[in-house]
Amino acid sequence: MVRRVSDRHLRLGIVCYPSVGGSGVVATEIAIRAARAGHDVHLLSYGRPARLHEAVPGLRYHEVQVSGYPLFRYPPYDLALATRMAEVHEEAAIDVWHVHYAIPHAVSAWLARAMGARELRFVTTLHGTDITVVGADRAYARPTRFALEQSTEVTAVSRFLADETVIAFGSRKPIEVVPNFVDTVLFAPGTQGRYWARADHERRIVHASNFRPVKRVGDTVRAFAQIAAELPARLWLVGEGPDREHALAIAADLGVADRVEAPGVKNQHELAELLADADLFLSTSETESFGLSMLEAMSCGVPCVSTRVGGVPEVFGGTGRLVPLGDLGAMARAAIELLSDPDQHRVVGEESRARAVAEYRAENILERYLALYRRVASGPERHPVA
Structure with missing residues (x-):
């Protein structure tokens, strides 16, 4: 019929x-x-x-x-x-x-x-x-x-x-x-400037997910601890889920609890504001068929560092940085490189924003x-x- x-x-x-x-x-x-x-x-x-x-x-x-x-x-x-x-x-x-x-x-x-x-x-x-x-x-x-x-x-x-x-x-x-x-109007680059424009040069790193085991958020905290040993940095853990408290406990064990925050984000407007103020997005997922949170970060002009899994390379399309699953040293090094070179950071951020607008509006x-x-x-x- x-x-x-x-x-x-x-x-x-x-x-x-x-x-x-x-x-x-x-x-x-x-x-x-x-x-x-x-x-x-x-x-x-x-x-x-x-x-x-x-x-x-x-x-x-x-x-x-x-x-x-x-x-x-x-x-x-x-x-x-x-x-x-x-x-x-x-x-x-x-x-x-x-x-x-x-x-x-x-x-x-x-x-x-x-x-x-x-x-x-x-x-x-x-x-x-x-x-x-x-x-x-x-x-x-x-x-x-x-x-x-x-x-x-x-x-x-x-x-x-x-x-x-x-x-x-x-x-x-x-x-x-x-x-x-992604809503490329809502999720847009901020006006406050990145880490090199701040008086304290603090690098603001964000991870957003549903905190399920597949996200391996403990690895995010461990990689951050390596970054924080080299650079002034702060990690924002955004979202709710079963592994959230465990991730915060790992931060305490590693001695970085004072630099790890779990801000309450009530809606996508607050999420967009937070991402626009970030310098880097970290994803340590075991598998990721797409990675919507990373796309939202890309739309805000925020460089992403992720495990090379699933559909993430498709989404990045040559932007961002990809590292082997579980290689926290490689993840920390990729992040430190971006967070130590304003010119490279600026180029990757602009490329990420351009890809989000061109392919995912x-x-x-x-x-x-x-x-x-x-x-x-x-x-x-x-x-x-x-």
């Missing part, structure tokens, strides 16, 4: 996790920007997304309620989500659903369709750990493969992740690479998603890959 969707506004359903991780941030920004462009958007999650701070005309948030029935050891969020998706699909006549993260969101979309939500078409966007960590778990590998096959279209945030998905699951469904994006990536939504909504109803 072929549906006709002209240039009229779209009715979109978007599903994401509410956390500050890349998938939740990108999904929420798509929802906000699509609504401001005149489309009707319904955003579903189990909690209010971190970047949904205020009411947006055209955007309606639906919190998915999960029953605490005592028989269940673990509340079945996937079932509750499927039910809510089916309800919203029928009530709002959704043209296209966009689910971020394969498990459980894509499975819930399939279940909503199987329960009778007619012509439910959905795009699944892969963000990284849904394939490299969750999808690699034997308990979730088969559902992940099934979710990909049932999706109307599949996108990935980097070529690395698209290739990893094919290798891991033998997927025959085409995967379109649509990268993450939010307006350009949103247009790609809107074109995809129209194609999915107007095209023939797809049957899953056998």
Whole structure:
């Protein structure tokens, strides 16, 4: 069956996790920007997304309620989500659903369709750990493969992740690479000057993440301790997560606790201000399919030093510095070099900003998603890959 969707506004359903991780941030920004462009958007999650701070005309948030029935050891969020998706699909006549993260969101979309939500078409966007960590778990590998096959279209945030998905699951469904994006107006270079313009010449280094084990934030602190032994420096740890307190404990053990701070950042405006005032971004991740926080730093003209993993080389595109995973000495040396040479620092910062503007502007990536939504909504109803 072929549906006709002209240039009229779209009715979109978007599903994401509410956390500050890349998938939740990108999904929420798509929802906000699509609504401001005149489309009707319904955003579903189990909690209010971190970047949904205020009411947006055209955007309606639906919190998915999960029953605490005592028989269940673990509340079945996937079932509750499927039910809510089916309800919203029928009530709002959704043209296209966009689910971020394969498990459980894509499975819930399939279940909503199987329960009778007619012509439910959905795009699944892969963000990284849904394939490299969750999808690699034997308990979730088969559902992940099934979710990909049932999706109307599949996108990935980097070529690395698209290739990893094919290798891991033998997927025959085409995967379109649509990268993450950044608001280059909000995330812009600051006006206060870098370390060489400060009276104390203190180097301000930042790490921002969800502080999960895969981020190896302890390595960030250890690399910083080597930097701080050579240069006046301060480390800002931005974000929340299970390893945050452990990272602060490592700082105390290494004797740099007085130079490590964990500033509370309430929204993206405060994050942009902090990044614009930084001199360097450090990432010690074990795997990183994209690296949204690094892109935001690049947009602020801040040089980045990262482990050479996953999709990070794609994002850098020759800017920034890449070091082997676990080689903290190499990371410290790369950072010290940039933080000791204002001319080199200035060039890398300008190149990083230019790449962010040229390749990852939010307006350009949103247009790609809107074109995809129209194609999915107007095209023939797809049957899953056998």
